Amino acid sequence: MSLEVANVSASYGAVRALWDVSISVSQGQFVCLVGANGAGKSTLLKTIVGMIPPRSGTIRFNGRGISNLRTHSIIRMGIGFVPEGRRLFPTLSVEENLRMGAPRAINNLEDSLKKVYTLFPVLEEKRKQKAIALSGGEQQMVAIGRALMGSPRLLILDELSFGLAPIIFDRVLSTILQIKQAGVSVLMAEQNAERALEVSDYSYVMENGRVVKHGRSTDLIDDPLVKEAYLGMDE
């Protein structure tokens, strides 16, 4: 599994939001995008999953160009997506939300459900409850579980910390590490740079629609500019 994004630009109407962005995620790697509000993290993820058409550049997944494909085709190739704000169907049950994540032709849907319930036992207990009745952390589990229903090789996560208490966010992150242990590659956008750099292998720092720095996450944690701008520590 590999994802290669090369020189991608994207716009909202006349407003340019990404400038020549290049990133890559290799097999088994946990990669983070960090950067302030409005840096372009979500725009990049949405461009990768085909929700925003790139103006220029190329996006390849397992060697195959995907920049002209529709979102459902990209998902079917083995990419799971957890959007910012989770986007659950609030009045549908937990299990109905999970089933929404299964590709139409899937024949092992019950196996996929079982795997999600093994990862998140609380979702099995609450499988008949409406999504809206769950806590923020449980809703995030549903969003992750839904993205896992198609057995992705790459899981793309946008702002998991959204609306979660730090301790709950930490629990969600440890599940993501478990998913990674099982061989799934991860690409995660996160405003909480400190946690993002701690859990990931490699990170890209974005500012104003551009990648301004990238490197091994452990090196970026010690980088004075990253510390000052994103970790709230002056040296």
Ligand SMILES: Nc1ncnc2c1ncn2[C@@H]1O[C@H](COP(=O)(O)OP(=O)(O)OP(=O)(O)O)[C@@H](O)[C@H]1O
């Ligand atoms: N639907 C939209 N229409 C027009 N401009 C948009 C739209 N969504 C985002 N933008 C603009 O694109 C730029 C990048 O936004 P984006 O949401 O990708 O940032 P982000 O890094 O995900 O920020 P955050 O950390 O707040 O989620 C910003 O200037 C934003 O105002």
Ligand SMILES: [Mg+2]
């Ligand atoms: Mg965002």
